[in-house]
Amino acid sequence: MAIKEYPFYLKTTVVLFGLILLVYVLAQLEDILVPLAFAGFLSVLLNPLANRFQKMGLSHFLAIMLAILVAALGVAGVFYFLSSQIAGFGESLPMLKEKFGVITHDLKALIAQTFNVPVAKQERMISDALNNSQTLLGGALGGLLGVLSVVFLLPVYIFLLMYYKTLILNFLYEVFAEENSKKVGEVLKETKGAIQSYIVGLLIELIIVAALNSAALLLLGVKYALLIGVIGAILNLIPYLGGIIAIALPVLMATVTKDGYTTQLGVLGAYIAIQFIDNNILVPRIVSSKVQINALISIIVVLLGNMLWGVSGMFLSIPFIAVIKIVFDRINSLKPWGKLLGDTIPTKHMGQIWSKPKKEAVGIK
Template identity: 65%
Template structure:
C-alpha cells in the first residue's frame, strides 16, 4: 500500500529535489550542453542514417550522414563569413557615425539632466571597469564554445553508434508493465523532436530570406548578415524577435540620416513576424510541440540563467520533451496541461459550482 505523505512534507522534498537538480545541471554545464546539442543532432540525422544503413555498414552510414550535415553547415558559415568581411569594410564609416551620435547624445543628456561631459565620461569609465569580470566570463565562454565544436561531433557519432544500447537500457530500467508506456514516450519524443527541428530549420530559412530581402530593398548595409542573424534570434520566443528588430534599426541609425528607414524596418519586420506566427509556425513547425507563451518566456529566461545562450536555444526542445513525458504519466498530467497552450474556457471551481447547482 502506497503511503500518502502530507503536503508540508512533500513540498520541501520536491523543492530540495529541484535545488539539487539545478545545482547538478549548473556544475556539469560543460559536459551536458554539448551532449544535449549532440542528442538533438543525432535524432535529426537518425532517419538519414537508417536509410544509408540499408546499403552500407552502420559506421559508414553514420559518417556519411555527419559529413552531409558538416557540408551544409560549412556552406552556411561560408556565406556568413563573406558577409562579416563586408561588414568590416564599412567599419570605419560606422565608427565615425557612432562617435557623432554619442557626441550628440552627450550634449542632449547634459542639457536635459544637467550631467556634465566629464561626469558622463567618469560614469562610463566606472561602468567599463565594473564589466571587466563579465568580459572575462565572455572570453571563457568563447573557449567553451571552441571545446564544444570538437566535442559535439564525437558525441553525435557515439550516440548514433550506441543508439540500440541506449534504447535497450531505457526499456530494461523500467518494469515490464511500464515498457509499453516507455515505448510510446520514446517513439513520440523522437518523432516530435525530429519534426520540430526540421520545421524550425525550414521556418528559419524562410524568415532569413524574408528578412534579408526586406533589408536589401530598404538599402540597409550588411542586409544578408543581419537578416540571417535575425532569423536565428527568432528561434528564441518573443525575446529573440525584439533583438532581431533592434539590430537592423541600429545599423540603419549608424549608416543613414533621418528615421524613415528605421520606421520602414520596424513595419517590415512586424509584417514578417505576423506571417511567421500565423502562417509559417502553425503549418511548418510540428503541432506536436505546443508550449504556451508564458512558459516559453519563463523557460527561455531560466535556460539563459542556467546555461547562458546555449540554454536559451535548448530550453524549448527540453520542455517539449518534458511535456510529452508529463502527458503520458497520470500523476504528472496536470503539469503537462500547464505547459501546453490549450486554454480551458472555465476553471475547475466554476465547473464544480455549476455541477452542484444542477444537482
C-alpha cells in the same frame, strides 16, 4: 501493511531540496551535459538520413559517418557565407566607427541640453557602467568558450549516440517494468517525432525569416543587408527574446550609415510585419505542431535556461520542456503538470465545475 502518509510540508521540502540539488548538478556539469544534449537532439534528427544510407547498402558505421558529413558540410556552407560577409563588414569598420562617434557626440550634447546632464558626467556614468560590466563580459567569454567546446565535441557525441542507439533503446525498455513497455514505446516514438519535426521546422523557419529580413533590408538600402538579415534570423531562434534583439542590429546600422530617421522607421515596420508573419503563420504551420508549449512557460524556461546554461540553455529549453511534457502526459500522476505546460486553454476551471449544485434526486412515492 499500511503505508505511512507524510505531511504535505515535509514532502514539499523534500521535493524542493531535490530540485535544488538537480539544478546544482546541472550547473556543475555544464561542460559535459550541454554538448551531450545538443548531440542527443541532432542524432535524433540525423537518424532517418543514416537509415536511408544504410538501406542503400552502406554499413552502419559508414551510414552514420556520411550523415554527419552531410550535416557538417551544410554548417560549413553557412559559416563560409557569414565569414565572407563579415570580411566586407570589417573593411568598412573604421568609417562606421567614425560615424558612430559623431552620432554619440551629438547625442551627448542633446542629453546635456535637454536634461541638464553635463557631458563629463555622462562619460563618467558610461565609464562606471563599462567597469561594472566586466563580470558580464567574462561570462559572455565563458559562454563563447562553451559554444566552441560544444562544436568540437558534437561530432564525437553524435556518432557514439547513433552507433549505440539500439543499446540505449534496449536499456530504456529494460529499466522499466514489462507492463510499462507500451507506454515507454509511445513516449520514445512521440519524443523522436517531436524533436525531428521541431528542428526541421526551425530550419525552414530560419531560411524563410532570413530571406524576408534580407529582402526588406535590401529594399530599404541598409548596408550589409544579407549579413544582418541572416544574423537576425539566427537570433530569432531564441523564442520571444531573440526577435527583439535582432531588430536593434539593422536599426543601429541604418542610424550609423544614413541620415534622418526614415530608414529606421522603415526597418521597424518591416521587422514588425515579419514577426507577425513568423508568429502567426510560420511557427503554427511549419514549426512542429507537436511542441505545444504555452507562451508563459516558454518565456520562463528560456530565461531559466539562460541562467543555467547561457545561450546554449536558451536554445535547448523549448525542445527539452517539450520532451518533459510528453513524459508528463503519459503518467497519470503528472498529467496536471503536462496540461500546465501545454497551450490548450480550458473554457472553465475545475472550481466552477465542482461547485455546480447537484440536481436533487426525484424520489418515488
